[in-house]
Amino acid sequence: MNELIEKYFKGNLSSVEKKQLFALIEMDVNLKKEFISTQNLYAVSSLLPDKEDESRALPKLKQFKQKRLERTAIHLFRHIARYAAAVCLAVLLTWAYMKQPAPPADEPVIAWQELVTPPGQRAMVKLADGTTVWLNARSSLRYPAAFAKTERKVELDGEAYFDVEHKDEQPFIVSTEKLTIKVLGTEFNVHAYKGRNEFNAALIKGSVKIYNKGHEENALFISPNEYVELIDNRLVKKEFGNTDFLLWKEGIYAFDDVAFTEIIHKLELYYDVTIQIANEKLSTYQFTGKFRQRDGVESVLRTLQKVYYFRFTKDEENNVITIR
Numbered sequence: 001m002n003e004l005i006e007k008y009f010k011g012n013l014s015s016v017e018k019k020q021l022f023a024l025i026e027m028d029v030n031l032k033k034e035f036i037s038t039q040n041l042y043a044v045s046s047l048l049p050d051k052e053d054e055s056r057a058l059p060k061l062k063q064f065k066q067k068r069l070e071r072t073a074i075h076l077f078r079h080i081a082r083y084a085a086a087v088c089l090a091v092l093l094t095w096a097y098m099k100q101p102a103p104p105a106d107e108p109v110i111a112w113q114e115l116v117t118p119p120g121q122r123a124m125v126k127l128a129d130g131t132t133v134w135l136n137a138r139s140s141l142r143y144p145a146a147f148a149k150t151e152r153k154v155e156l157d158g159e160a161y162f163d164v165e166h167k168d169e170q171p172f173i174v175s176t177e178k179l180t181i182k183v184l185g186t187e188f189n190v191h192a193y194k195g196r197n198e199f200n201a202a203l204i205k206g207s208v209k210i211y212n213k214g215h216e217e218n219a220l221f222i223s224p225n226e227y228v229e230l231i232d233n234r235l236v237k238k239e240f241g242n243t244d245f246l247l248w249k250e251g252i253y254a255f256d257d258v259a260f261t262e263i264i265h266k267l268e269l270y271y272d273v274t275i276q277i278a279n280e281k282l283s284t285y286q287f288t289g290k291f292r293q294r295d296g297v298e299s300v301l302r303t304l305q306k307v308y309y310f311r312f313t314k315d316e317e318n319n320v321i322t323i324r
Helices: 004-009 017-029 031-046 051-065 087-093 244-250 258-273 280-284 297-305
Strands: 114-118 123-126 132-133 141-142 153-165 172-175 178-185 187-192 200-205 208-211 220-222 224-229 236-241 252-259 274-277 286-292 312-315 320-323
Touching: 004 017, 114 252, 132 141, 153 244, 153 258, 178 187, 200 208, 220 224, 220 236, 244 252, 252 258, 258 274, 258 286, 258 297, 274 280, 286 297, 297 312, 297 320
Parallel strands: 153 172, 274 320
Antiparallel strands: 114 141, 123 132, 132 153, 141 153, 153 187, 172 178, 178 208, 187 200, 200 224, 208 220, 224 236, 252 286, 312 320
């Protein structure tokens, strides 16, 4: 391993050496590949995957590496093959932003990373400040290898649970497509997938404020056991008692008296599949149940069949399920 790369990931590089390393990476393709490979290994070590998930993942590694390169150098591997089968594989999608203007020698070079989870999987990462983040399926988190002195900012596309390390002088900021969340130290869940109208946040511990970008003065504060949802471009605050909706962190999707159409919507989102409902009668039914994430969308549907019978077929080529 290149000596500078090894020192970088051990946190032993000076700002001058960091500048030198990134300049060399830009000029040497092999060195860039070595840097990315090393970064992936360090990211993997921060996960706590389920043993069974890991055993299922290893045979898919070679296949996964060849799937869908649909990102530029700034956003590598955003879309993963829908049959990628491991939590630990998600962290192989990290990437350092190295094409920024070189800062003065006395300023640190900040490397950015991106963690992406494939459909039907989840992942966990511990950030440089000690904050722990769990990512749900088809989610991505952009975060720096080291935070700035004045704030700790990350960017989220998808659903994540944050257990934020408390720092009075360094607020933690979660930026999403629609809204921004700012905290000092707390635990909360955020559901904010890009390109969708939904946004909600649930606070477990501490306090947070939520606001539109650039309008922090109009922030809405929420307290523990409060839930905020964006409805018609307006934040609506509610209380919650049951926390089963957070079981996705443990690999379980829980629905409590939820409309069939809403369950289907979540399955489409989490498993990256199109589901067409030809049986309109099902839309009037409510379902309650818990399903293991790793069992897949068809297993969930087979379980739902036991409550109100229906038939379904899957078009593998087009990735479409039709319910009749």
